[in-house]
Amino acid sequence: MPEGHTLHRLAKLHHQRFAGGPVRVSSPQGRFADGAALIDGRTLTRAEAWGKHLLHHYDSGVTLHVHLGLYGKFTESAVPMPDPVGEVRMRLIGAGRKGEPYGTDLRGPTACEILLAPEVDALTSRLGPDPLRRDADPDRAWSRISRSQRPLGALLMDQKVLAGVGNVYRAEVLFRHNISPYRPGKSLTRPEWDAMWLDLVALMKTGVRRGLMHVVRPEHDHGAPSYAPDRPRTYVYRRAGDPCRLCGTTVAHAVMDARNLFWCPTCQPG
Structure with a gap:
């Protein structure tokens, strides 16, 4: 299972590539179709990690929560992306503030879900301090x-x-x-x-x-x-x-x- 530093690297990469602009989100596999529809076309405002959890915050007030678990993996790609291969839970494409398009495919996560603000608070409140976060106590x-x-x-x-x-x-x-x-x-x-x-x-x-x-x-x-x-x-x-x-x-x-x-x-x- 990826440890915390991997999620913080992903959060930093996704913030650099996608934050500040609208993203296109789909679920080629179909299992995240309803969640993808809620954030497709919305602006990603911030990506962060807390322990082994990745959080994408959107301008609509909802948050994408990903926990990779044992088998989850993001595959980064230039745009245009090739046709999805295998069980792609989520495909995200955006250009962020820099205007340079990128894409990423997510396969095999333990969790890929949309959370409202109270649910995010409930998630983070049950986690201990993360040594990589500035607000860690x-x-x-x-x-x-x-x-x-x-x-x-x-x-x-x-x-x-x-x-x-x-x-x-x-x-x-x-x-x-x-x-x-x-x-x-x-x-x-x-x-x-x-x-x-x-x-x-x-x-x-x-x-x-x-x-x-x-x-x-x-x-x-x-x-x-x-x-x-x-x-x-x-x-x-x-x-x-x-x-x-x-x-x-x-x-x-x-x-x-x-x-x-x-x-x-x-x-x-x-």
Whole structure:
């Protein structure tokens, strides 16, 4: 599932390409036909992301909400666009303020729907602070973490606690701060949380800028290759059974709340 930096990159791209002008919206697949009709021809005023949610705001007061889920994907294209291929939930074409036309096709999202303002407020109010948003309040996440007996590995993935953090950032930020994913939230100290929050902000901003998750410090970015040829190195994510890059201990694997968990038992004791 795409993590928060991917949605913020999409929001920035869509705002640059489509905001400030009318857009043409259709649903070649047919499943979003009614929603497409509500925003077809309207002006996109702003695109933004909150955690793993993409929001397109329109001059009519309605908002397009997209959650990519496990299989959703936007495919960007020059105009004129080719005929739709496959199950295209939504096709959006516009020129924005710059007057240069672009198009994008959306396939396989978990959610593609039109929301009214109260529904948008309800959505965002149940999400935790997003490290990539300027209005994020890390105290909201700390308040929930510091009172919880749940393990930190679960809390960091709970979008009601922290929005936008997924499996990679969860595994890597815990490693970078030598914190076991099994430690109860209430055992975390405030200085530890402040350091983790600042690290997440920096790491996720790098992800937005580069389009990939760079989580290994430069002095450790050598040795064993990444888990995939098109991905930067990680410390522990998807490295189960391999030696830790710092201490050589075998990286451990378990399942926590139905998600794969990776950590180094030596560097992350407890």
